[in-house]
Structures are given as structure tokens and as C-alpha cells.
Amino acid sequence: MFDKFQNNDRMLMLFFIFLVLAGPILLAPFGAGYPDLLQRFCIFGIFAIGFNILFGLTGYLSFGHAAFLGVGSYSAVWMFKLLTMNVIPALILAVIIAGLFSLLIGFISLRRSGIYFSILTLAFAQMSFSLAYSVLTPITNGETGLQLTLDDPRILDAANTSGSLPSTNFFGLTMNSTAKFEFFGMVFQFNVGFYFCAVMLILAFYLAMRIFRSPFGLMLKAIKTNQNRLNYTGVNTRPYTLAAFVISGMYAGLAGGLMACTDPLAGAERMQWTASGEVVLMTILGGSGTLLGPVLGAGFIKYFENIFSKINENVLHGWFSFLPDGLEDLIVWVLHFFVGKGWHLTLGLLFMMVVIFLPGGLLQGASHIIDWIRGKKQSSSTQISNPNSMPAE
Amino acid sequence: MSILEVQNVNKSFGGLKALQNVNLSVEEGTIHAIIGPNGAGKSTLLNCFIGKLIPDTGTVNFNGQSLLGMKAHEINQTGVSRVFQTPEIFSDLTVYENVMIPCFAKRDGSFCLNALNRVKSEAEIHDKAEHMMEDVNMADKKDMVASSLSRGDKRRLEMAMCLAQDPQLLLLDEPTAGMARADTNNTIDLLAEIQNKRHITMAVIEHDMHVVFSLAQKISVLAQGTVIVEDLPENIKGHPKVQEAYLGGAH
Amino acid sequence: MDAILLQILNGLDKGSAYALIALGLTLIFGTLGVVNFAHGALFMIGAFCVVTLQKILNLSTVAIDPTKVDFLGNPLKVKTPYIVNWFGEAAGSAIINWSVPLAILFAIPIMLLVGYVMERGLIKHFYKRPHADQILVTFGLAIVLQEIIKACYGANPIPTPAPEIFRGSFDFGVWIGMAENAVIYPYWRLVYFAFSALIIGLVFAFLQFTTFGMVVRAGMADRETVGLLGINIDKRFTIMFGIAAAVAGLAGVMYSPINSPNYHMGMDFLVLSFVVVVVGGMGSLPGAVLAGFTLGILESFASMNEVKGFFEAIYLPSIDQIIIYLVAIVILLVRPRGLMGRAGVMEE
Numbered sequence: 001m002f003d004k005f006q007n008n009d010r011m012l013m014l015f016f017i018f019l020v021l022a023g024p025i026l027l028a029p030f031g032a033g034y035p036d037l038l039q040r041f042c043i044f045g046i047f048a049i050g051f052n053i054l055f056g057l058t059g060y061l062s063f064g065h066a067a068f069l070g071v072g073s074y075s076a077v078w079m080f081k082l083l084t085m086n087v088i089p090a091l092i093l094a095v096i097i098a099g100l101f102s103l104l105i106g107f108i109s110l111r112r113s114g115i116y117f118s119i120l121t122l123a124f125a126q127m128s129f130s131l132a133y134s135v136l137t138p139i140t141n142g143e144t145g146l147q148l149t150l151d152d153p154r155i156l157d158a159a160n161t162s163g164s165l166p167s168t169n170f171f172g173l174t175m176n177s178t179a180k181f182e183f184f185g186m187v188f189q190f191n192v193g194f195y196f197c198a199v200m201l202i203l204a205f206y207l208a209m210r211i212f213r214s215p216f217g218l219m220l221k222a223i224k225t226n227q228n229r230l231n232y233t234g235v236n237t238r239p240y241t242l243a244a245f246v247i248s249g250m251y252a253g254l255a256g257g258l259m260a261c262t263d264p265l266a267g268a269e270r271m272q273w274t275a276s277g278e279v280v281l282m283t284i285l286g287g288s289g290t291l292l293g294p295v296l297g298a299g300f301i302k303y304f305e306n307i308f309s310k311i312n313e314n315v316l317h318g319w320f321s322f323l324p325d326g327l328e329d330l331i332v333w334v335l336h337f338f339v340g341k342g343w344h345l346t347l348g349l350l351f352m353m354v355v356i357f358l359p360g361g362l363l364q365g366a367s368h369i370i371d372w373i374r375g376k377k378q379s380s381s382t383q384i385s386n387p388n389s390m391p392a393e
Numbered sequence: 394m395s396i397l398e399v400q401n402v403n404k405s406f407g408g409l410k411a412l413q414n415v416n417l418s419v420e421e422g423t424i425h426a427i428i429g430p431n432g433a434g435k436s437t438l439l440n441c442f443i444g445k446l447i448p449d450t451g452t453v454n455f456n457g458q459s460l461l462g463m464k465a466h467e468i469n470q471t472g473v474s475r476v477f478q479t480p481e482i483f484s485d486l487t488v489y490e491n492v493m494i495p496c497f498a499k500r501d502g503s504f505c506l507n508a509l510n511r512v513k514s515e516a517e518i519h520d521k522a523e524h525m526m527e528d529v530n531m532a533d534k535k536d537m538v539a540s541s542l543s544r545g546d547k548r549r550l551e552m553a554m555c556l557a558q559d560p561q562l563l564l565l566d567e568p569t570a571g572m573a574r575a576d577t578n579n580t581i582d583l584l585a586e587i588q589n590k591r592h593i594t595m596a597v598i599e600h601d602m603h604v605v606f607s608l609a610q611k612i613s614v615l616a617q618g619t620v621i622v623e624d625l626p627e628n629i630k631g632h633p634k635v636q637e638a639y640l641g642g643a644h
Numbered sequence: 645m646d647a648i649l650l651q652i653l654n655g656l657d658k659g660s661a662y663a664l665i666a667l668g669l670t671l672i673f674g675t676l677g678v679v680n681f682a683h684g685a686l687f688m689i690g691a692f693c694v695v696t697l698q699k700i701l702n703l704s705t706v707a708i709d710p711t712k713v714d715f716l717g718n719p720l721k722v723k724t725p726y727i728v729n730w731f732g733e734a735a736g737s738a739i740i741n742w743s744v745p746l747a748i749l750f751a752i753p754i755m756l757l758v759g760y761v762m763e764r765g766l767i768k769h770f771y772k773r774p775h776a777d778q779i780l781v782t783f784g785l786a787i788v789l790q791e792i793i794k795a796c797y798g799a800n801p802i803p804t805p806a807p808e809i810f811r812g813s814f815d816f817g818v819w820i821g822m823a824e825n826a827v828i829y830p831y832w833r834l835v836y837f838a839f840s841a842l843i844i845g846l847v848f849a850f851l852q853f854t855t856f857g858m859v860v861r862a863g864m865a866d867r868e869t870v871g872l873l874g875i876n877i878d879k880r881f882t883i884m885f886g887i888a889a890a891v892a893g894l895a896g897v898m899y900s901p902i903n904s905p906n907y908h909m910g911m912d913f914l915v916l917s918f919v920v921v922v923v924g925g926m927g928s929l930p931g932a933v934l935a936g937f938t939l940g941i942l943e944s945f946a947s948m949n950e951v952k953g954f955f956e957a958i959y960l961p962s963i964d965q966i967i968i969y970l971v972a973i974v975i976l977l978v979r980p981r982g983l984m985g986r987a988g989v990m991e992e
């Protein structure tokens with residue numbers, strides 16, 4: 001189903017826009033139609049799209065991308081504190097600062113490739129984390145995290161007399177205002193913050209698509225398959241990888257800025273290695289190097305994180321109450337390790353499963369199944385595989 | 394006029410002297426073969442041309458410009474392309490994309506941040522790439538993934554990639570190694586045709602004497618790291634020094 | 645002078661831990677060509693072997709002692725560990741007291757087994773996969789192991805005290821003829837350093853003087869050729885993985901009194917150990933040890949008040965937190981191969 005869209009960019013784009021904008025309606029039946037989760041889909045979608053520009057195209061595996069996300073969040077919150085609660089300046093600053101930061105880190109890390117590169121980015125992210133956590137407390141407010149206060153200057157905004165913290169807005173449209181509709185017993189929520197994030201996601205997706213289809217993107221793919229040949233073809237690979245690194249860093253900064261827009265605080269835990277690992281997982285789960293894959297992966301992970309975290313032992317007992325008592329207790333006892341606070345265990349297992357059994361991600365897995373079904377139908381027809389129909393495109 | 398001028402090049406690895414005072418000059422528009430027994434230093438010499446190795450002493454001048462100390466991509470941008478012994482291609486990409494990349498590299502230089510152009514709408518690149526693939530008779534395979542090609546096709550693809558850059562000097566490292574006789578003859582015809590049509594200077598390392606004598610206009614014989622003879626093909630055949638190098642001093 | 649000595653001594657224990665983990669990482673990387681992101685988890689599992697043993701030793705019978713009452717007048721529950729019941733009061737409490745050193749014996753078979761299972765069950769299938777896949781799968785494994793430990797033992801650090809005679813400090817300065825109270829040093833850290841030096845020595849001796857070690861060294865230099873000689877290199881590599889796991893585990897066992905075991909200690913040490921490996925030079929065993937101690941001592945120097953003050957004056961506060969990274973950056977910029985790295989390792 002997806003490979004059809006992959007062939008036709010315009011169709012793919014329209015399909016994507018529809019999917020995103022209709023999100024609140026489409027996802028409501030799955031219990032995922034509320035603004036907070038929908039915003040997270042978009043934000044992590046952007047994060048994963050950006051990561052995929054680096055990893056999916058050039059094959060450079062960075063373990064430090066959460067650092068750029070964190071930097072974006074801090075920059076945005078500072079903009080809310082100092083200048084205005086309007087989200088646009090905050091996002092611009094977030095992208096610029098994350099870009100500069102990734103330029104610095106990329107410049108050093110990209111001196112090496114392969115495992116060295118992964119280790120270096122991991123070390124840099126960990127360094128940024130410990131900087132944010134303790135050393136740079138004046139800027140990051142350390143353990144507590146950076147928050148808005150009543151006496152922030154906010155020089156562009158009118159004086160705040162309400163006595164409560166102002167909320168983020170897009171030229172007067174408040175981010176957390178929501179319109180609710182009930183329809184056939186289901187509640188549909190249309191939230192300003194979500195639609196703002198959705199538009200950003202669509203723009204981010206469009207830009208990624210242009211990069212994928214550009215000569216620049218072609219060079220990045222060439223770096224992944226044979227860097228040597230590219231050098232002997234007169235191409236200097238370093239600036240290409242650095243550009244990809246910075247672009248994906250800016251995507252991460254945008255995602256971090258949007259996080260601050262929907263909830264104006266920033267903490268160091270966003271920069272931890274687990275957060276970096278999560279975006280890697282989203283990308284490979286969806287299918288690295290594909291356009292839609294990372295967004296699907298991000299949605300998948302965030303959706304199940306949301307569901308799994310909510311399940312507790314009582315819920316499990318409810319599910320398995322039809323079983324005999326002893327068996328029920330046993331199953332619940334086993335399962336309770338994987339749900340609620342145990343979500344990270346599930347995440348880790350999922351990580352291993354995907355790498356072991358599905359290295360091409362969900363999209364490739366789906367197309368294998370489709371091919372397999374088709375192959376059964378027309379078993380004898382030997383056809384030369386048409387590379388244009390491969391989802392890895 | 395000589396396009397590539399190599400003077401007094403020395404290179405040693407530890408105690409092993411791979412190249413000793415090598416002198417070589419490749420005339421513009423000719424096919425120059427470099428032959429020699431195994432371990433004579435042919436590949437080392439080629440690697441010194443493309444920046445993979447840096448000679449200990451000596452000069453390598455291309456069109457009067459020194460290539461020493463230049464990075465691989467800079468050397469290539471001055472007009473030197475190389476076909477490797479085992480084909481170096483972009484195996485995950487399609488044949489067509491493989492050919493397009495050098496076309497872009499030729500046009501855009503070593504780096505160009507054209508992230509918002511569309512590959513689709515680059516008409517001149519497409520023209521050139523199509524043309525190249527017809528030249529090497531691979532137009533029918535343009536949508537295949539490069540890794541699924543046969544070995545001979547991979548080599549032809551690599552040749553097309555090098556030619557797409559309109560190089561002034563094409564270096565070929567054993568272009569027919571491991572090929573069947575028919576394929577070898579095809580390659581000979583292809584190289585001869587390229588030379589006729591485009592007048593590209595070529596330096597060829599080759600084991601197969603059949604190839605060497607059907608193509609080369611000049612031959613350098615390398616033995617134990619030095620050029621022992623540099624002469625026209627007809628003078629090489631019966632040359633006593635060459636026989637000695639190959640047959641180990643047969644009298 | 646004594647301040648410098650003290651900092652060197654203080655750096656030794658962290659340096660030993662870095663060196664031991666980096667040694668294992670390098671062994672695995674050098675022999676199997678795999679970068680093991682789960683290696684920190686092995687260190688952590690070692691530390692939790694101590695916790696487990698401590699728990700087992702403290703399994704108790706609960707008896708109500710009617711002769712004793714608490715302040716409300718209820719009879720008091722008295723816990724008596726089985727060990728005490730079996731071996732008598734003196735021997736039983738001595739065993740509990742010495743649970744950390746005893747855990748070495750307990751940990752060795754466990755770590756070898758964990759290493760064996762990891763290699764045969766998972767890593768083996770990834771030798772021919774791209775490096776990115778190896779990193780990702782071991783990364784996932786690290787998360788899983790860490791979360792399992794968290795589920796079993798909780799998120800809080802569990803104190804595991806050293807044997808009583810090693811608690812407290814002694815006057816190291818007097819030993820070497822300096823003034824009294826000049827260099828006060830905790831006993832256990834000295835024990836830890838001596839233990840690490842012993843392990844490092846054993847590993848090197850093993851590689852240097854046994855046939856097995858020779859084959860492994862040859863394998864590190866050129867795996868394919870050794871395979872062609874008809875030597876079953878895979879089996880030896882499995883054993884090597886087990887040994888590397890045991891080294892990391894023992895490092896964790898002995899480190900547990902210094903830093904109470906918690907579930908994220910593995911990852912904290914792993915990141916720094918990677919930096920150590922990179923600084924030392926990928927694939928170089930002496931490089932890993934040298935860089936481990938150097939960075940440990942540097943870190944300890946950076947935490948001196950004078951040094952901190954100096955860096956604060958040039959707007960680099962808390963230099964001790966980031967010194968290792970800064971040094972790593974400088975070394976990589978100046979000498980990308982690391983201190984003792986060979987050419988051609990990981991440079992494809």
C-alpha cells in the first residue's frame with residue numbers, strides 16, 4: 001500500500017497531509033485523539049524525520065541527537081522568558097542555536113566514521129547532559145529544569161497583571177485552547193497547539209522529501225553505500241556529512257522548541273542517552289532511509305508508550321479475570337514487568353527484536369508480507385525486481 | 394606533449410622498497426600500458442597518482458600541476474579518474490543513479506548544497522547519463538540495483554561513471570582481470586572506441602599481453618619497483634630486459 | 645607534594661574501574677570486532693552479584709523472643725540469618741561481614757555464564773552484520789538488562805559495605821615517610837587498586853604466556869588467517885567474551901563498596917569507558933589501561949579546589965565534570981588514532 005505512494009511524491013504528500021490533519025478524528029477511536037498525545041506524535045515525528053536525514057541517508061549513526069533536542073527546548077524557553085510568549089521567535093532561536101551546536105559537535109565527531117562516530121556523539125550528548133544538569137545551572141536551572149516565572153521580563157509582551165503564568169501563543173492564538181465536539185459518543189478534540197505542530201510536521205516532511213529527491217540527497221545516499229568511490233569521483237564527503245548532521249540537528253532543535261511551545265519548560269533529562277536511543281529506535285522501527293517510516297515509527301512508539309504506561313496490575317487482573325486464579329496471577333505477575341513503569345523494558349526488547357528480525361523496519365516488513373501474498377498468487381511469474389517499487393527508496 | 398610526468402618517485406613500506414626512482418611520462422591522447430610481473434609495484438604507482446599513497450620522494454605532475462599532497466577528490470577534480478581492480482560502485486543505488494553521481498560531481502564541483510533542486514528536473518544531467526549508458530551498452534539495465542549486476546557489467550558501469558566526468562586522464566587497474574575471453578575482447582573494443590571517440594589519455598595496468606598489445610601505443614615495464622624499459626609495443630616484445638624480468642634471467 | 649600524591653591516589657580507584665571496563669571492551673572489540681554497548685551492564689551485574697549474595701547470606705529465620713520487648717511492650721521479632729544458625733555466631737557473622745570479597749567467587753561463574761549466553765545467544769549472530777546493527781542490538785540489550793535489574797532490585801542504590809577491617813582510612817603518608825595526616829586514604833580503595841592491578845596483570849600474562857592467549861592475539865591481528873590455519877577461533881572467542889564479561893563483573897563486585905550499586909551505574913561508566921577506549925586507541929590493550937588510569941587521575945586532579953578555582957576564573961566552572969570529554973576532544977583533534985592506536989583499525 002505504501003510503495004504505491006512512494007512512487008508518486010504528490011500523492012504521498014497529499015496522503016500525508018490528510019493523515020496528519022485528520023489525526024484527531026482518525027485516532028479518536030483508538031483512544032489517542034487527545035491533544036497532548038497528538039502533539040507528541042508530531043514533535044517526535046519531526047525529530048525522527050530529522051534523524052533519518054542523517055542516519056537513513058548517510059548511514060552515520062548518531063547517539064547524541066537528544067542533546068540538540070534539549071538545546072532547542074532551553075533556547076525556546078529562554079525566548080519565552082525574555083522576549084515574548086509568541087512561539088515564532090522561540091522556534092527560530094531554537095533552530096538556530098541547535099544548528100550552531102550541531103555544527104560544533106559535528107565538526108569534531110565527523111573527523112571519524114563508523115563506530116568512532118557513534119561513540120563520540122554519545123560522549124558529547126552525555127557531556128551536554130552533565131553540563132545542563134549541573135555546570136550550566138545559571139542557564140538551565142539544573143535539576144529543577146528551566147521554567148517560566150511571573151517576574152520574567154518578556155519585553156515585547158504587555159505587562160502580565162493576571163497573577164498567573166502566561167501561556168504560549170501564535171500571534172494571539174493560545175496554544176492550549178481546544179475545541180471539543182461530541183459525535184456518536186466519541187469526543188473529538190481540535191487543539192491549536194496540535195495544529196501548529198501538525199503544520200510544522202508537514203513542512204518538515206515536505207522539506208525532507210525535497211532533500212531526498214535532490215542531488216544533495218543523492219550524494220548522501222552515495223556516502224552510505226561507498227564513500228571511497230565518491231571521494232575518487234571528485235566529491236568531498238566531509239561537508240556533505242556535516243551539512244546532513246547540521247540539518248538533522250536543526251530538525252531536533254525544532255522538535256525541542258515545539259516541546260517547549262506546548263509545555264513551556266525544559267529539563268536536562270531530555271538530553272539523556274535513553275532519549276537519543278529512542279529516536280534511533282523510532283527511525284529503524286519505521287524503516288530508516290524511507291520517507292514515511294520514521295514518522296510511523298515515532299507514532300508507534302509514542303502510542304504504545306502511552307498505552308503501556310497506563311496499564312497497571314489492576315487493569316491486567318481485569319483482562320485476565322476469566323482465567324483460573326493461579327494462572328491469572330502468574331500471567332499478571334509476568335506481564336507487570338513490561339507495563340506501567342516497566343515500559344522501558346518493553347522498549348529495550350522491542351529494540352532488540354526489530355534489529356534482529358526486522359532490520360528494514362515496519363515498512364519493509366509490510367512490503368515483504370505484501371510481496372509474499374502476491375508471490376503466492378502469481379507464483380510462477382518470474383519478474384525482475386523493479387527497484388523503483390522498493391520501499392527503501 | 395606529456396600529460397602525466399612522473400619523476401624519481403620512491404616509496405617504501407618499512408624496509409620494502411616498493412618503488413625506486415620511477416620515471417614515467419604519459420603522452421596526451423595515447424594509451425599507455427604499465428606491465429610487469431606480480432609485486433613489481435604497479436598498483437602502488439597508481440595509488441601514488443590518485444592520492445591514496447604519498448610517495449616518499451619525487452614528483453607527480455599532471456598538466457604541469459603537482460598532484461602530491463592533494464586529497465583524492467581534489468585530484469579527481471583536476472581531471473584524473475580511476476577504474477579499480479575490483480569495481481568500486483555504489484552498490485545500493487540503481488545503475489542510473491550510479492552514472493548520475495559523477496555527472497553531478499563534474500558539474501557542481503566537490504561540494505554543492507543543492508538540497509532543494511530536484512534530481513528529476515536536471516535535464517542536462519539526464520541527457521548525459523543516458524548518453525553514457527548507451528556508450529557502454531547498459532541502457533537496458535538502468536533501473537537495476539548495481540549490486541545485482543554481473544562482474545563484467547559492474548566494470549562497465551564503473552567505466553561509464555569515470556567517463557561521465559570527461560576525464561583528461563583515465564587510470565585503469567587491470568580492466569580485464571578475471572574476465573572470459575569474449576568479455577575481454579569486448580572491453581578491448583570498448584576502450585579502443587572510447588579512445589577513438591573522445592581522445593582520452595589512458596594509463597592501463599594489465600597482465601594480459603593480448604590486451605596490452607592490442608591497445609597500447611606505449612608500454613612501460615616495471616620490475617622490482619623500477620621502470621626497466623619504456624618503449625613502443627613492437628620494441629617491447631623481444632626486448633631482452635623484459636624477458637629477463639618475466640622469466641627470471643633466462644639466457 | 646602530598647596534595648598531588650593524594651589526588652593521584654584518589655584517581656586510581658576510578659581509573660582502575662575505567663581501565664578494567666575499557667580492557668574488556670577492547671578485548672571484545674579486538675577479537676570479535678563487535679562494539680559492545682552492553683558492557684557497562686556487565687559491570688553493573690557484577691555489582692548486583694554482591695547485592696544478591698548479601699541478600700542470600702542475610703536470609704533469616706524469624707523467631708519471637710519473649711524475653712525481649714520493644715517500647716510498646718510487644719514481644720520483639722528476632723531475625724537470625726541461617727548462616728549464623730548453621731555455622732555459629734562468630735563464623736556466621738564473619739561470612740556476612742566478608743560478603744563483598746566472597747562475592748568474587750560467587751560472581752566469576754555467574755559472569756562467565758552471562759558472557760557465554762550473551763555471545764552464543766545474541767552477539768554470535770551479529771558478526772557479519774553491519775556495525776550499526778551490532779551497536780543497536782547491544783544498546784537494546786543494555787536497556788533490557790538495566791530494566792530487569794531495576795525491576796528486581798528497585799531504583800534506589802543498595803549499600804554493600806566492605807569488610808569491617810577495610811572500612812575507614814589509614815595514614816598513607818606515614819607509610820612512605822611523610823608527615824602525619826598528610827595523606828589519608830581509605831583502605832578499600834587501596835584494596836580496589838591492588839585487585840585491579842592484579843586482574844590487569846593476569847589478563848596480560850594470560851594473553852602473553854599461554855597458547856590460548858597467543859591464538860587470541862593472532863586473531864586480533866588477523867582474524868581470517870588464523871581461521872584458515874584450522875584453529876577453531878570461534879570457540880576461543882566465546883571464551884574470550886566470557887573472560888571479558890568476568891573482568892567487567894569483578895570490577896563491579898569490588899567497586900560496590902565505593903559506590904552503592906544502582907541500576908544505571910553501568911551506563912554511566914560505559915560512556916566514560918568508551919571515551920577511554922577512544923583516547924587509548926581502538927584495539928590497543930595497553931592503550932586502554934594507560935588511558936583509563938590517566939583519565940581517572942586527571943579527573944581527580946580537576947576536582948582539586950585550586951584547579952577548579954583556576955578554571956572558574958577563566959569561565960569554565962565544574963571542570964571536573966567535563967575534563968575527560970575535553971581531553972578526549974583535544975586528543976582526537978591532535979591524534980585521531982588515540983594514544984596507542986594502530987593504523988587501519990576502524991578507518992574503513
